[in-house]
Amino acid sequence: MNHIYNLQKLAYNREALLNESLSLNYDHPIDYDVDPLNSDWLKTRITDDQTEANELWQFFNDLLGVKVTPLYYIQPARSPVVKHIDTLCSCSINIVLDRKPTQPVIFHDSGDEYTYFYRCALLNVSGYYHEVPPSEEDRRILRFAISVKSSYEETLNKLKEGVLDLSLIHIS
Numbered sequence: 001m002n003h004i005y006n007l008q009k010l011a012y013n014r015e016a017l018l019n020e021s022l023s024l025n026y027d028h029p030i031d032y033d034v035d036p037l038n039s040d041w042l043k044t045r046i047t048d049d050q051t052e053a054n055e056l057w058q059f060f061n062d063l064l065g066v067k068v069t070p071l072y073y074i075q076p077a078r079s080p081v082v083k084h085i086d087t088l089c090s091c092s093i094n095i096v097l098d099r100k101p102t103q104p105v106i107f108h109d110s111g112d113e114y115t116y117f118y119r120c121a122l123l124n125v126s127g128y129y130h131e132v133p134p135s136e137e138d139r140r141i142l143r144f145a146i147s148v149k150s151s152y153e154e155t156l157n158k159l160k161e162g163v164l165d166l167s168l169i170h171i172s
Contacts, residue, residue, distance in 0.1 A: 081132035
């Protein structure tokens with residue numbers, strides 16, 4: 001049962017990432033923006049101006065050695081993430097940008113539900129059905145989708161090794 005791994009030792013500046021996310025335009029859909037399960041979600045790519053997000057993206061690209069796709073997401077208030085399995089990535093590193101992570105992710109495994117609250121975590125989104133209940137406020141995340149060329153376990157092992165050695169990125 002490998003649903004989620006909290007990346008408590010990953011250093012990043014949450015406030016800077018949040019501010020970067022607020023400066024982006026979520027009005028224009030991106031080329032693969034059609035999401036039949038969560039059509040009211042807003043998402044956008046990071047730009048060259050998002051230095052904090054780009055620093056993390058470069059770190060993950062170098063460490064993992066596979067394609068990593070960074071996107072900012074907004075889960076609108078009162079809108080759930082319906083139960084689903086991701087097929088375009090093997091796993092994802094999600095960073096909740098809100099001041100308080102209010103909504104959990106719920107994984108479904110062999111008829112059981114497992115509820116996890118997290119701030120920053122590697123999620124096994126292609127291995128298990130998962131969902132997020134609606135919140136009273138918009139929920140903002142920065143998501144790094146990991147290529148299917150690296151399994152959840154391979155990604156986890158590389159992250160454990162690389163994050164423990166990480167000393168250049170600061171946390172706030």
